[in-house]
Amino acid sequence: GESGLTGVGRVNLIPGCLAQAGGSQPVSLPSSFALNMGRAGSDLALHFNPRFESHGDAHIIICNSLQAGEWGEEQREPDFPFQPGQDAKICISFDTQELTVALPGEQQLKFPNRLGLEAIEFFSVEGDFRVKSIKFK
Numbered sequence: 001g002e003s004g005l006t007g008v009g010r011v012n013l014i015p016g017c018l019a020q021a022g023g024s025q026p027v028s029l030p031s032s033f034a035l036n037m038g039r040a041g042s043d044l045a046l047h048f049n050p051r052f053e054s055h056g057d058a059h060i061i062i063c064n065s066l067q068a069g070e071w072g073e074e075q076r077e078p079d080f081p082f083q084p085g086q087d088a089k090i091c092i093s094f095d096t097q098e099l100t101v102a103l104p105g106e107q108q109l110k111f112p113n114r115l116g117l118e119a120i121e122f123f124s125v126e127g128d129f130r131v132k133s134i135k136f137k
């Protein structure tokens, strides 16, 4: 499908809300996309990975951390609010204890801030997800 925005933006996020609108506008069903945020590509406080159909998973959100290139324990969320081709507003807020991801349909997902990061300096998007806007509150 149409390739989403991928790449690395250097941002310096203080705890707050990063609101994103965007959607998978695929020609074919998207397999998955990922939002990665942390200190660097190898040190992620959150790898947020909705899987439509990939790695043998279907319609599940995988969250994990990455420390010095090693994946932590996955958190698997079966409540899946994404529809291919539909826009989705994702609002991510965090403090040193946990990250909170507000999802469509008043759904909320929490993930421990295993790295204890006070600021997020690295952010990347992978896969079939077109970011339409990013707002920092």
Ligand SMILES: C=CCO[C@@H]1O[C@H](CO)[C@@H](O[C@@H]2O[C@H](CO)[C@H](O)[C@H](OCc3cn(-c4n[nH]c(N)n4)nn3)[C@H]2O)[C@H](O)[C@H]1NC(C)=O
Binding pocket: 031, 032, 033, 034, 047, 049, 055, 062, 063, 064, 071, 074, 126, 127, 128
């Ligand atoms: C059953 C076999 C052993 O467990 C499997 O182990 C795999 C390898 O660690 C797990 O997949 C990794 O899970 C990580 C999060 O825990 C990451 O999602 C990792 O992919 C990194 C990645 C994804 N993407 C990406 N997503 N969407 C697109 N376009 N690109 N780019 N880099 C995936 O390759 C996979 O989630 C895991 N499955 C289970 C059921 O635990």
